[in-house]
Amino acid sequence: xxxxxxxxxxxxxxxxxxxxxxxxxxxxxxxxxxxxxxxxxxxxxxxxxxxxxxxxxxxxxxxxxxxxxxxxxxxxxxxxxxxxxxxxxxxxxxxxxxxxxxxxxxxxxxxxxxxxxxxxxxxxxxxxxxxxxxxxxxxxxxxxxxxxxxxxxxxxxxxxxxxxxxxxxxxxxxxxxxxxxxxxxxxxxxxxxxxxxxxxxxxxxxxxxxxxxxxxxxxxxxxxxx
Amino acid sequence: xxxxxxxxxxxxxxxxxxxxxxxxxxxxxxxxxxxxxxxxxxxxxxxxxxxxxxxxxxxxxxxxxxxxxxxxxxxxxxxxxxxxxxxxxxxxxxxxxxxxxxxxxxxxxxxxxxxxxxxxxxxxxxxxxxxxxxxxxxxxxxxxxxxxxxxxxxxxxxxxxxxxxxxxxxxxxxxxxxxxxxxxxxxxxxxxxxxxxxxxxxxxxxxxxxxxxxxxxxxxxxxxxxxxxxxxxxxxxxxxxxxxxxxxxxxxxxxxxxxxxxxxxxxxxxx
Numbered sequence: 001x002x003x004x005x006x007x008x009x010x011x012x013x014x015x016x017x018x019x020x021x022x023x024x025x026x027x028x029x030x031x032x033x034x035x036x037x038x039x040x041x042x043x044x045x046x047x048x049x050x051x052x053x054x055x056x057x058x059x060x061x062x063x064x065x066x067x068x069x070x071x072x073x074x075x076x077x078x079x080x081x082x083x084x085x086x087x088x089x090x091x092x093x094x095x096x097x098x099x100x101x102x103x104x105x106x107x108x109x110x111x112x113x114x115x116x117x118x119x120x121x122x123x124x125x126x127x128x129x130x131x132x133x134x135x136x137x138x139x140x141x142x143x144x145x146x147x148x149x150x151x152x153x154x155x156x157x158x159x160x161x162x163x164x165x166x167x168x169x170x171x172x173x174x175x176x177x178x179x180x181x182x183x184x185x186x187x188x189x190x191x192x193x194x195x196x197x198x199x200x201x202x203x204x205x206x207x208x209x210x211x212x213x214x215x216x217x218x219x220x221x222x223x224x225x226x
Numbered sequence: 227x228x229x230x231x232x233x234x235x236x237x238x239x240x241x242x243x244x245x246x247x248x249x250x251x252x253x254x255x256x257x258x259x260x261x262x263x264x265x266x267x268x269x270x271x272x273x274x275x276x277x278x279x280x281x282x283x284x285x286x287x288x289x290x291x292x293x294x295x296x297x298x299x300x301x302x303x304x305x306x307x308x309x310x311x312x313x314x315x316x317x318x319x320x321x322x323x324x325x326x327x328x329x330x331x332x333x334x335x336x337x338x339x340x341x342x343x344x345x346x347x348x349x350x351x352x353x354x355x356x357x358x359x360x361x362x363x364x365x366x367x368x369x370x371x372x373x374x375x376x377x378x379x380x381x382x383x384x385x386x387x388x389x390x391x392x393x394x395x396x397x398x399x400x401x402x403x404x405x406x407x408x409x410x411x412x413x414x415x416x417x418x419x420x421x422x423x424x425x426x427x428x429x430x431x432x433x434x435x436x437x438x439x440x441x442x443x444x445x446x447x448x449x450x451x452x453x454x455x456x457x458x459x460x461x462x463x464x465x466x467x468x469x470x471x472x473x474x475x476x477x478x479x480x481x482x483x484x485x486x487x488x489x490x491x492x493x494x495x496x497x
Contacts, residue, residue, distance in 0.1 A: 004492035011485025018478040066282050071264060071290040071431070071443035075400075076421045100398075100424075101358030105455035119454070121358060121398065121424040137460035144464055151465065178467070181456055190357075190453035192425075203459025207466035214460050216467075 029205075030177040032155030036185055038175035038221035039130065040194035082118050082125050084162040085133055085146075090153055094146035096133065096161075107201075109136050113145030122190055125161040126169045126224070129192035133161075134201040137214065147202035151178075151218050159198060159222050171198045171222035178205050178216045189219065198222040257298045257327040260350075262445065263291045266336035266367045266431055267343055268438030271308035272318060274335070276301045284308045285335075288433075290445055298327035303345055305335055319343040332445060336367035336433055339388045346389040351427055354452040360398040360422035361450055362430065365391040369435035372408035377401045384408060391429075398424030405432050405440070415440045425451025 032038070085094050099108040099117035109117045116135035118124070125131040135147040159171040179185075189199050198221070205216025263274060265285045274282040282291060285308070304320035306313060323333060323345070330350040338344050348365055355361050364375050366388045375383040375392075378401060383392045385408050404416030415432055420442075422428050427447040434440040 002492070002495070004488045004495060007488025008485045008492060011481045011483070011488055014481025015478050015485060016481075018474050018481065022474050066263075066294060067292040068282065068285065068289045069292070071288055071445060073418050073420055073430075073442050073444045075419065076423070101356075101454050102458075105357060107357075107454040107457045109458060121451075134457050134459070136458070138462040138464040139460070140462045143462070145460065148465055151467075184456065186453040186456065192451060201457045201459070203457075204465060205467045207460075207463030209463065212461050213458065214463075214466075217457055217459065 030175075031153075032173065032175040033221075035175050035177040035179060035219045035221055036188065038223075039185065039188040039197070039199070040191065041188065079124055080163040080165040080167065081120070082131070082133075082161045082163045085116050086160040086162070087149075087153065087157060088160075089157045090149040092146060092149060094135070107132070107134055109134055113137075113139045113142045116146050119190065123192055123196070124163070125171075125198055126196050128196060129194060130188075130190060130197055130199045131161075132190060132199045132201060137203040137218070145202065147200065147218075150176075150200055150202050150220055151204050153220055158225065159200070161198065169198075170225040172225050173220055173222045175219075175221040177219050179219055180205075180216055181214075184217055184219070196224055198224075258295045259298050259325045259327060260293045260330040261296050261325060262293050262332045264332055264334045264336075264431060264443060264445065265289055266334055266433030266443060267305075267318075268337070268434045270318070270343075272305045272335065273308055273310060275304045275306060275313040275317075278302070278313050280313070288441060288443060290332075290443065293330075296325055298325050298329075300324050303333060305343065305345070319345055321345040323347050330447065330449075332429065334365070334367050334389075334431065334433075336389065336431075337369035337435055339369060339371060341369040341435055344389065348391055348429070350429065350447045351393060352447060352449045355395050355425065355450050357452050357454040358398060358424060359395050360424055361393055361395050361427040362420075362422055363391050363393040363427055365389075365429060365431045368414075368432045368440050370407075370414065370432070370440065373405050373414060373432060374408050374410075375403060375405055377403045393427075396422060398422055403430070405442075415442055418442055420444065423448075425449075 081098050082096050085096055094116045096116050096118045097110045098120035102108040107119055113136040116133050119132040123129040123131045136145040137148050138144050153173055153176050155173050157173045161169045200220040202218050203214035204218035205214050207214050265287050268287050272285050273280055274285055301323050303323050304317035306317050330352050331347050333347045335345055364383055366386045372385045372387045374381045386392050400419055400421050402417050403420050405414045406412055407414055427450050429445040431443040433443055
């Protein structure tokens, strides 16, 4: 073949091959079980509050046994707060800040994108329900955030959360999914019921320049490792 | 705002066991209600009877039961002195309480403003509060006139009378609260630090009497939580998923250009 003909073929190969290869090699939008499946269904009406009362057992009648406690105001015992997040396979090694709710009702995230927020109104990692850790994926001034690589996490990856007492909880990723923010299953993600699980959230998907934000959330669900 | 009477109907002085309930309450399946009992009559240990059966033995002032799951229906609730052998004598106070299915309520044994024993059911509001918020329900069950409730020195509830309640939604956290005689700075109770957990109703009872002293009792009723409205997450578009990244687009275009140049050469060399 003449060099010019080879040039045409090569040029076209590069022109077509580049986007095709990019499309084929990029991370798929989801991996592992769907997030909706990995998170237990939120019960529409929470069951009666408090611990279930043992029904009449030893008592002679049909009335339940009654536990009684002092009702004087007491200080709630402090629980150890999670302070550090590590996902070795992604190179994530970030401090955690306890965060609450912003004025607009959304979860508040640390301003510093190198830090990750722990939703302090929900469970701590290891407690019953969903412990939610979330961070900005990037910032116009600060660049990429600590969780920027979350989009690439593979099921089976290990996540470690360390609390202020130095106690570690270890987790295994079971699910990763890009979900439109409009249909994010918030009640499930923030559910305080069910077996302990860890939910990592950041932004992802197409960037909507007109809104200055991303269309989707990257949601990763991890289950406790023994 | 006064306490809701929707789920509970009081009929004073009714006695006698209700046959329907006594027969087979266990078959009431899930038509149950959640009922707690608070003892707010100072200096009086009591036994609490429901339909003639002893429900709580030697109930101490200032204590609260865990939530009980009771079949819905009417109950004759009676308080007897703690040393009474059974429910055959004259009760200190008795009421018929109609427990509605799925209701969540607290029955409070307390004093009227005049110092007479009384039983009052309060419906616990478990409707959701916004994420990050807590519901505070203050209930006046003390032998005292109208009071104001102050949080951080500011009056948040004014003119609350026995046996009524007033609720407000506040940011979750710890607040310092006290109770003053209505319209005055005369502190009756407190100040006390109150922990108001997020997504829960905290019922605070002002109870007691002038002689025995006034105190606060606290009951936390969970189940009012809601999730945040979303998770923000980025403003720069550095990890934009839409389309091929610019360097790759450039590479692709370069390839196209190279092919074009080569094709032109090919055409030229042929001519």
